[in-house]
Amino acid sequence: MKRIAIVLLVALLIAALPIAALAEADKPFAGTEIKVYNWEDYIDREVLNIFEEETGCHVNYVTFSQNEDMYTKLSTGAESYDVVIPSEYMIQRLIKEDLVEELDLANIPNLENVLDNLRDPIYDPGNAHSVPYMWGTLGIVYNTDMVSEPVTSWTAMLEKQNGKIFMMDSMRDTVAIGLIMNGYSLNSDNADELEAAREWLLNQKDSNVVDGYILDQAKDMMAGNEAAMAVMYSGDALYAMEKNESLAYVIPDEGSNVWVDGMCIPKTTQNKAAAECFINFMCRPDIAQMNMDYIYYSSPIKQVVENLSEEELASTAMNPTDDMLARCAYYVDISSFENANLYDDIWMDVLM
Numbered sequence: 067m068k069r070i071a072i073v074l075l076v077a078l079l080i081a082a083l084p085i086a087a088l089a090e091a092d093k094p095f096a097g098t099e100i101k102v103y104n105w106e107d108y109i110d111r112e113v114l115n116i117f118e119e120e121t122g123c124h125v126n127y128v129t130f131s132q133n134e135d136m137y138t139k140l141s142t143g144a145e146s147y148d149v150v151i152p153s154e155y156m157i158q159r160l161i162k163e164d165l166v167e168e169l170d171l172a173n174i175p176n177l178e179n180v181l182d183n184l185r186d187p188i189y190d191p192g193n194a195h196s197v198p199y200m201w202g203t204l205g206i207v208y209n210t211d212m213v214s215e216p217v218t219s220w221t222a223m224l225e226k227q228n229g230k231i232f233m234m235d236s237m238r239d240t241v242a243i244g245l246i247m248n249g250y251s252l253n254s255d256n257a258d259e260l261e262a263a264r265e266w267l268l269n270q271k272d273s274n275v276v277d278g279y280i281l282d283q284a285k286d287m288m289a290g291n292e293a294a295m296a297v298m299y300s301g302d303a304l305y306a307m308e309k310n311e312s313l314a315y316v317i318p319d320e321g322s323n324v325w326v327d328g329m330c331i332p333k334t335t336q337n338k339a340a341a342e343c344f345i346n347f348m349c350r351p352d353i354a355q356m357n358m359d360y361i362y363y364s365s366p367i368k369q370v371v372e373n374l375s376e377e378e379l380a381s382t383a384m385n386p387t388d389d390m391l392a393r394c395a396y397y398v399d400i401s402s403f404e405n406a407n408l409y410d411d412i413w414m415d416v417l418m
């Protein structure tokens with residue numbers, strides 16, 4: 067009887083093998099791997115699990131905290147990646163330096179789900195090299211219990227509040243504020259204008275108003291009532307405001323930055339087809355909805371926008387009005403500017 071049972075068990079196992087093999091064969095990238103390089107705290111890890119389950123492709127997911135850090139890794143060839151997710155001005159630079167592949171859009175049919183105003187952008191005509199991932203604005207988060215008057219201007223960052231004030235640990239974003247406060251373009255290449263931005267930022271620093279230059283820590287500090295005010299990206303603002311009802315977000319009257327982070331495929335890719343599959347997957351409405359719900363940033367996918375709640379539609383951070391966006395601008399690539407080095411010089415002076 068034992069021998070019969072063993073024979074039957076072996077027979078069942080053998081019969082099951084073709085079924086398992088067939089199921090694995092249905093996964094188009096079974097046994098492959100892609101390396102995805104994205105911002106910190108900027109994806110719902112569950113969507114990676116779903117992608118792996120559906121395609122059989124393993125995702126090696128690594129993070130960066132600034133566009134410039136990502137650029138250094140990519141341009142020096144220190145690491146090889148299959149998908150990177152930089153901001154619009156960095157995408158422009160990567161295209162110019164021939165560091166990213168031209169996309170086969172036939173493999174990314176879900177591009178049609180992207181909002182019309184985010185397709186065919188000036189930094190990447192025809193979406194030849196990138197597909198939008200998330201978008202948002204730069205503004206000020208403030209604690210209404212610590213700040214006596216509603217904030218409407220960047221000048222609030224010059225006034226000592228009943229609590230700590232934090233600027234952003236980001237060269238482009240910080241220098242942009244100095245330029246804007248002098249009435250200049252946040253993409254200025256004029257030496258005198260950049261010098262005026264330097265003076266504004268150093269005056270702010272020397273007045274001992276600013277308690278530090280931080281990035282990802284700001285959202286938790288604001289949520290925990292550890293600061294009165296901080297320069298933040300809109301998604302981080304939403305995260306903090308959901309945890310603390312005393313917080314408000316404003317795009318200052320003088321203007322600010324509106325940005326788009328996009329998915330690109332570096333020339334170093336080891337599996338372009340799987341990378342394009344990943345980009346297409348991220349533009350699927352159900353996946354984009356999961357991602358937006360988890361990371362709080364504004365989705366570029368039409369179906370997700372159509373499902374925004376009344377509260378989300380009324381949110382300056384999630385859904386800024388046309389008037390707000392009209393006073394905002396994209397960053398452009400400054401690497402070929404005559405005075406590009408002044409941006410680095412100003413930033414070093416601010417941090418010293």
